[in-house]
Amino acid sequence: MQLDLLHVDPLVLAAIAGMAAATYFTRFIGYWLVRHRPVSGRLAGALEAVPGALLTAIIAPMALATGPAETAAATLTVLLALRLPLVVAVAGGCLAVVVLRAVLG
């Protein structure tokens, strides 16, 4: 396998630039906006709900609708994360999914 360390595809560059611009926009716009008016009411409720809702939406199919091994490993990951460092919970979840897939098929 040839490792092309310094390869840069123009479309990949465009995607990265788009992501960077979008991310920087989210980082400065909140500061910029409150100079005019405070965020409150339903808008604040909506913005507050966005990160958790998105993260949940992203993982829900894998965690809930793939198979018993994935759902069990997801549950174990959450339980580990409640008590232990997050890195340990991630490692435990990955280990669990390997073992459970072998056991449950």
Place this chain on the structure above:
Amino acid sequence: MTASPSDRRGEFAAGAFTILPLLVAVVPFGLLLGTLAAQKGLSPLETALMGATVFAGASQFVAVEIWTTPPAVALLAATALMVNLRHVLMGAAMAPHVRGWSRGATYGGLFFMADEIWAFALRRGAETPLTPAYYLGLSLPLYLGWVATTTLGAVFGGVLQDPARYGLDFAFTAVFLTLLVSLWKGKRTFYPWLAAALAAVAAHQLLPGVWYIALGGLAGTLVGACQGPAARGVVSGEATDAA
């Protein structure tokens, strides 16, 4: 804000010392992200460029998860925007603490506003005025560490042939589950997340592609809008002060 060079050095060192334990925790995540990026065909330089210009872990994990060849440029940018919407609230909360900063320091500093840096900056600001030097002390080690570890992961991750064998296809789900645990705030979060999960699973069964992410996120956000803001929101309190 006037400060002597030795004051600035002290502030920088204090910030760097504060962020150091977190730097250790970031290493495995950076290596993991680089590994996953290499699995999707991103070169180490492309991975380094993404880390250096985006510098937002969660959105980079999502981007790599939905990455295709050739990449869907608009979808990736829109997804980064949605995943990082929380920064809008975080930036609003930063406003009172950067009032004495120059324009360059403010808009430059906001580039580095990752979750951990934001949290430590606000903690500092609650005790003593937050200086650009302290903020840079928080930011620079984490930034350099993130770019270095994601790049290393991409260099060595490409060698790994079957990620599922090591459960790495599940790693991304596990990372987000742990982030969700740290975001959990009881009933306030339960209903938006339930709506997001139901909508996402349904959309995933019925629609092609990654529409389930946008639809699930939208469902949860609408429930959040119906709930309204937290009784003592960071933003409503701090922003009034800044306005």
